[in-house]
Amino acid sequence: MAGLAGQRGVVTGGCGPLGARIVERLSAAGARVIAVDLPGAVRAAGSGGAAPGVDFIDCDLLQPGGCDDVVQRVCGDGQRVDFLVNNAAFTGTAGMAGYVCPFEEQTDEAFDRAVELNLAVPFRLVRRFTPYLRGGRAPAIVNVSSIYGLVAHDPGLYVGTAMATPAGYAASKGGLVQLTRYLASELAPVIRVNCVAPGGIQREQPSQFIERYATRVPLGRMAREEEVADAVYWLLSPAASYITGHTLPVDGGWTTR
Numbered sequence: 001m002a003g004l005a006g007q008r009g010v011v012t013g014g015c016g017p018l019g020a021r022i023v024e025r026l027s028a029a030g031a032r033v034i035a036v037d038l039p040g041a042v043r044a045a046g047s048g049g050a051a052p053g054v055d056f057i058d059c060d061l062l063q064p065g066g067c068d069d070v071v072q073r074v075c076g077d078g079q080r081v082d083f084l085v086n087n088a089a090f091t092g093t094a095g096m097a098g099y100v101c102p103f104e105e106q107t108d109e110a111f112d113r114a115v116e117l118n119l120a121v122p123f124r125l126v127r128r129f130t131p132y133l134r135g136g137r138a139p140a141i142v143n144v145s146s147i148y149g150l151v152a153h154d155p156g157l158y159v160g161t162a163m164a165t166p167a168g169y170a171a172s173k174g175g176l177v178q179l180t181r182y183l184a185s186e187l188a189p190v191i192r193v194n195c196v197a198p199g200g201i202q203r204e205q206p207s208q209f210i211e212r213y214a215t216r217v218p219l220g221r222m223a224r225e226e227e228v229a230d231a232v233y234w235l236l237s238p239a240a241s242y243i244t245g246h247t248l249p250v251d252g253g254w255t256t257r
């Protein structure tokens with residue numbers, strides 16, 4: 001299916017585990033995709049041989065001027081941009097001190113940095129890309145939130161593991177859901193803005209965690225990256241042309257309970 005043929009757009013965190021699948025999915029749909037990520041992540045992705053139709057921009061989005069730099073490098077030569085996927089975030093594997101740890105050990109600094117990358121950077125990028133997106137073809141934005149932006153985490157899920165859901169993660173992902181509604185209203189009728197809220201994606205988590213998770217989700221298993229990438233693709237595609245301001249859980253039914 002080439003539902004994005006001729007379109008061009010940006011995926012932040014596009015070299016990460018989920019971001020790379022989103023880049024692949026959009027590229028397979030015919031889009032020219034620009035993956036924005038930290039220099040080390042771009043180097044690692046490039047060394048594997050870049051897929052045709054994919055370009056890379058190395059940028060730390062938290063550096064002063066980082067968001068301006070990305071917009072300049074994407075649109076500076078007058079090139080069109082049609083979509084933006086805000087996927088980069090500090091997640092449970094970020095390795096940031098004072099973040100993935102018991103609540104009373106979580107630091108103000110880690111909370112602030114999570115809110116900055118997970119919520120303020122999407123705002124900064126959307127604000128800067130808006131004049132260019134307005135001239136795009138069926139322009140659309142997808143923000144990547146989480147089930148923990150919709151419902152509270154269950155601390156019992158993590159017992160016996162080193163895993164945790166940081167307050168800064170939950171608060172920033174909840175903010176992203178509301179920012180999506182705000183932007184959808186503000187940028188209509190030209191730019192559609194939607195959000196996906198993935199459930200936990202199965203990777204190398206401890207087996208006790210994976211098993212416990214499976215018992216708590218109606219579809220009985222964790223998510224796969226491709227399932228989230230398909231939802232991002234669909235929200236950007238013409239099939240979702242009358243959908244804006246929506247947050248789509250991709251969670252096996254987690255948020256039904």
Ligand SMILES: NC(=O)c1ccc[n+]([C@@H]2O[C@H](COP(=O)([O-])OP(=O)(O)OC[C@H]3O[C@@H](n4cnc5c(N)ncnc54)[C@H](O)[C@@H]3O)[C@@H](O)[C@H]2O)c1
Nearest residue numbers: 013015016017018038060061087088089091146198200201
């Ligand atoms: N993994 C899950 O189970 C899960 C569940 C729900 C939602 N999500 C969301 O999906 C998205 C991707 O998740 P993931 O597990 O692939 O995340 P990840 O932490 O593995 O990857 C995030 C990517 O963002 C990049 N990044 C980090 N800081 C950056 C910066 N300052 N500038 C530019 N890029 C930066 C990283 O290099 C990495 O490539 C996140 O928004 C996450 O919150 C993930």
